[in-house]
């Protein structure tokens with residue numbers, strides 16, 4: 404009898420890669436994937452524990468899928484929440500048949516608790532889309548004040564270049580999106596055979612195999628000239644800089660490097676090298692000790708940096724982090740006000756920058772009928788480009804941008 408599995412993935416692109424690999428291991432076990440949770444014998448929820456909202460969404464999803472699953476189907480909870488709150492979660496959610504962290508095989512009923520899978524190096528099914536995430540390392544060696552990831556994902560473990568390249572070849576996609584907690588640090592944990600700066604070699608080798616290579620999440624201190632050049636040489640001049648704030652004293656309280664002045668100089672320098680470069684960044688708002696002056700500095704930065712895309716997130720105190728014990732916690736209503744102000748400012752910038760593209764020509768990759776992206780849009784994160792339905796999926800096309808609908812663009816064939 405055919406046994407089916409259904410996977411719901413929450414959270415970041417790194418989780419998507421884990422889900423793909425989990426799918427690969429279940430296919431190898433003889434199960435077949437289904438898009439219908441009600442038809443599955445195993446329903447897997449790959450959870451996210453990043454902030455409180457993400458945890459709430461994970462719980463809501465688990466409960467919703469519990470209602471949808473058919474009688475006798477197993478409900479398995481994995482991912483960051485299961486890793487971080489395993490026992491607590493299992494107790495609070497009797498609905499789940501199995502709660503297990505990374506690398507524990509998903510089973511039909513038995514409850515193994517021991518990680519036996521090297522999730523990073525598991526094979527994965529071919530991508531159904533013309534692009535795919537590839538995880539190049541797991542874990543993180545930094546100690547950012549707000550972040551609990553190192554405590555449950557562990558220290559950084561970089562993969563072999565050959566294993567990454569093999570995965571890239573097997574996926575047979577047009578675009579590879581490299582992900583890790585801290586991409587630019589790739590190889591630092593392996594001074595013997597890889598070493599600091601290995602990301603440059605890796606990017607060059609990946610981009611020799613696929614049309615587009617994109618990097619998500621670059622900690623700014625490791626963005627060297629060599630890396631900037633390697634990124635520009637891939638033809639995808641897209642820079643996702645993980646800045647988090649710009650006020651120097653606040654960044655130090657966050658246990659992070661840099662300041663707004665340095666960041667602006669780096670961005671200007673990249674634009675001098677590649678005027679068409681696209682930028683994304685993320686910022687945390689309401690970190691303990693964030694003053695009105697810090698907030699104003701961030702507003703001035705956002706205006707001056709003129710980035711294409713920005714995410715602003717309310718600080719959320721995570722158990723066991725440095726920041727959770729800090730004094731001068733910011734009131735939630737004040738954080739909400741600051742968030743709204745920053746988002747309104749960035750929305751205007753994003754919309755203006757999108758409007759400025761009207762009339763331009765672009766090479767786009769069609770992800771699905773009628774929907775494409777240029778190098779300026781990361782999949783699933785940024786806006787998209789509406790294109791004529793007849794353009795072949797998985798192919799590159801030359802188009803002209805004719806309109807902008809908020810963050811999305813509309814294009815015609817030249």
Ligand code: SF4
Nearest residue numbers: 543545547550552584
């Ligand atoms: S770089 Fe900082 S924010 Fe990112 S995963 Fe590491 S500790 Fe967390």
